[in-house]
Amino acid sequence: MLFYLFRRLLFVIPTLFGIMVVNFIIIQAAPGGPVEQMIAKVRGNAVDATARLTGVTNESMQSLESVGESHFYASKYQGAQGLDPEFIAKLEKMFGFDKPPLERFIMMIKNYFTFNFGDSYFKDRSVIGLIIEKMPVSISIGLWTTLLIYLISIPLGIRKAVLDGTPFDIWSSAVVIVGYAIPGFLFAILLIVLFAGGSFWSIFPLRGLVSDNWHQLSLGAKILDYFWHMTLPLTALVISGFASLTLLTKNSFLEEINKQYVVTARAKGLSERRVLFGHVFRNAMLIVVAGMPTALIHIFFAGSLLIEVIFSLDGLGLLGFESAINRDYPVVFGTLYIFTLLGLVLHIIGDLTYTFIDPRIDFEKRVG
Numbered sequence: 001m002l003f004y005l006f007r008r009l010l011f012v013i014p015t016l017f018g019i020m021v022v023n024f025i026i027i028q029a030a031p032g033g034p035v036e037q038m039i040a041k042v043r044g045n046a047v048d049a050t051a052r053l054t055g056v057t058n059e060s061m062q063s064l065e066s067v068g069e070s071h072f073y074a075s076k077y078q079g080a081q082g083l084d085p086e087f088i089a090k091l092e093k094m095f096g097f098d099k100p101p102l103e104r105f106i107m108m109i110k111n112y113f114t115f116n117f118g119d120s121y122f123k124d125r126s127v128i129g130l131i132i133e134k135m136p137v138s139i140s141i142g143l144w145t146t147l148l149i150y151l152i153s154i155p156l157g158i159r160k161a162v163l164d165g166t167p168f169d170i171w172s173s174a175v176v177i178v179g180y181a182i183p184g185f186l187f188a189i190l191l192i193v194l195f196a197g198g199s200f201w202s203i204f205p206l207r208g209l210v211s212d213n214w215h216q217l218s219l220g221a222k223i224l225d226y227f228w229h230m231t232l233p234l235t236a237l238v239i240s241g242f243a244s245l246t247l248l249t250k251n252s253f254l255e256e257i258n259k260q261y262v263v264t265a266r267a268k269g270l271s272e273r274r275v276l277f278g279h280v281f282r283n284a285m286l287i288v289v290a291g292m293p294t295a296l297i298h299i300f301f302a303g304s305l306l307i308e309v310i311f312s313l314d315g316l317g318l319l320g321f322e323s324a325i326n327r328d329y330p331v332v333f334g335t336l337y338i339f340t341l342l343g344l345v346l347h348i349i350g351d352l353t354y355t356f357i358d359p360r361i362d363f364e365k366r367v368g
Helices: 002-029 034-043 058-065 085-095 101-112 127-162 167-181 184-195 219-257 260-267 272-284 286-290 292-310 316-326 329-357 363-367
Strands: none
Touching: 002 101, 002 329, 034 085, 101 329, 127 167, 127 219, 127 292, 127 316, 127 329, 167 219, 184 219, 184 292, 219 272, 219 286, 219 292, 260 272, 272 286, 292 316, 316 329
């Protein structure tokens, strides 16, 4: 197992490198980079989705504007026609675009191996500082969502397996199908319309993780305020996420219930509860429990990103979205690097969980 773990850890390096190469090429080819963003800001027609270009100081703006619009200049940047070449050169140097793409990529990879992501173009902060600041929000959403999904899906899946074919199984399957078919962000919008002052009731807050006066509240009030803000985001994520795990739990139990050792246990006179939880549970739950790291990956990468944007939760998902809109490349690549690394590590933890729950599984012999 140690050799398999060592091999998987080595595989992380080329995987990270390949993902960074592909995304670097795509982002470099995309129009509207940081240079174009600054050109539009200087001209006064910038459209900033988040209005947070705070890292560009007034001094630097005045220095750039002092270059002025002199003679006509045909530039590779959109909107740069009529600007002085010296002005464009200053912008390129400010954002590091005065170097060839290959040199920039090699420098980026060298720094990323030491978790040196540089500074944000527009926030006047180090990227690693921003990631550390936003990560607790995303981790909080991911852990609570995973916990609630498992607490709902496992009992429901077991109940559906025991009562397979009954009216309870049929109507609960209809609920599961609806949850599976509708994306989480649509549930989020529906919840906002219904319960956050959209068109009906204004029960829950629309934005943020805590209230503005959170630091002035008592400990109990802080906890209540936190869960008051988390109710709608967690509900949207849980409704869209519990369906797959419920069906997986049901199918796993149905498969085990029909095996010979269960028939033998029943023939010996054991109670149904003893058969179900004393014999079936451990074997049926192998794939369910071992899939928890994979579930975390899905919540972090797919669900929570959109939910953070919709409810303005200041986590990694919202940070990545704002950075992509503003072409803040250091933050984009930094969050991408962290997300990818977390995903690869959680996949490895998932494999280790399989072997911990069932020692009969040996990945070394499978791949051998």
